[in-house]
Amino acid sequence: MKQPTIYRQAGVNIRSARDFIRAIQPLARLTHRAGLLRGIGGFGGLFEMNGAGAGKHPVLVASADGVGTKLCLAKEARLYEPLGIDLVAMNVNDILCTGAEPLFFLDYIATGKLDSQVLLQIVKGVVRGCVESNCVLLGGETAQMPLVYEPRDFDLAGFAVGIVDRRRLITGEKIRAGHQVLGLASNGVHANGFTLVQRVLSKKELRAHARELLKPTRIYVRPILDLLRHHVSVAGIAHITGGSFPEKLRRILPPRVDAVLRKGSWPVLPVFRRIQAAGVPESEMYRTFNMGIGMALILPPAAVSKAQKFLRRQEVASWVIGEVIRGQGTIRIR
Helix, strand or coil, rough: CCCCCHHHCCCCCCCHHHHHHHHHHHHHHCCCCCCCEEEECCCCEEEHHHHHHCCCEEEEEEEECCCCCCHHHHHHHCCHHHHHHHHHHHHHHHHHHHEEEEEEEEEEEEEECCCHHHHHHHHHHHHHHHHCCEEEEEEEEEECCCCCCCCCCEEEEEEEEEEHHHCCCCCCCCCCCCEEEEEEEEECCCCCCCCHHHHHHCHHHHHCCCCCCCCCCCHHHHHHHHHCCCCCCEEEEECCCHHHHHHHHHHHHHCCCCECCCCCCCCCHHHHHHHHCCCCCCHHHHHHHHCEEEEEECCCCHHHHHHHHHHHCCCCCEEEEEEECCCCCCEEEC
16 A cells, blocks of 8 residues: 655645744834734734825835846855845835835745745845835745755745825826936845846856845835935936836836936946956946946936935935936937
């Protein structure tokens, strides 16, 4: 008679998953904010909208994103906590582009075999990102999938929800010719373009520069919300990620204007010079990477000085990197 097979023998350990959830519950409690009713542990997290304080006409803004092939380099370097910060940043920075304040975040981790030490480092990064962006880690899912992933493999996805009063929603519709583009400094490569990075840099170079390459995506929530709460006029916000300036600025430009960016108007970080020197054309660099600008604000010239004043208080460097002119919704980099 064939011996019975249990789930654990098939590669899924339910007890270790339960222990992992218990381990991250005290971490999740560090992300508490007004509105939280119930967090991790049940069938669904609960968040009360009345606690969000978004005004008379609240609009929910949602985002879903991951960290791409950056996790492959992180796995080789055994540096996992930055990935958790990236996961939060990629989502909260996106919803911030509408003027929304992040409320809560959920994560999804899929792996071949549950390594609690690795996953705990990732969740610690998620908690850091949530604390920095003042949003609750409301829930998530950890899936053991040995038929899909090798034992050391894993993938990450994140989901964020924010809120903004409809009257304060930022869509880019108010962008006009004469507005200026204000670029906010990035931490480095952030979480895009890593397939190209790992294609052009040698294994030796990747090992030597792993910590620099794996610097987590900067979270812009506090400085930009500070601007908006002090009534600095902002007509458009773009998170400079995949597709860089051509793709991300195009998303917010009305069809009647172009954005013209000036090379040399901001310092390009050395990490990008290193990638370019490995064989990437300059045009491809500006089409793929943030080149030192993690977020771009489009605002009237009269608002630039006030905006930069608030950004300096938050220790965020910024530069006027271009302007908006009459056109057809295209991006030019000169």
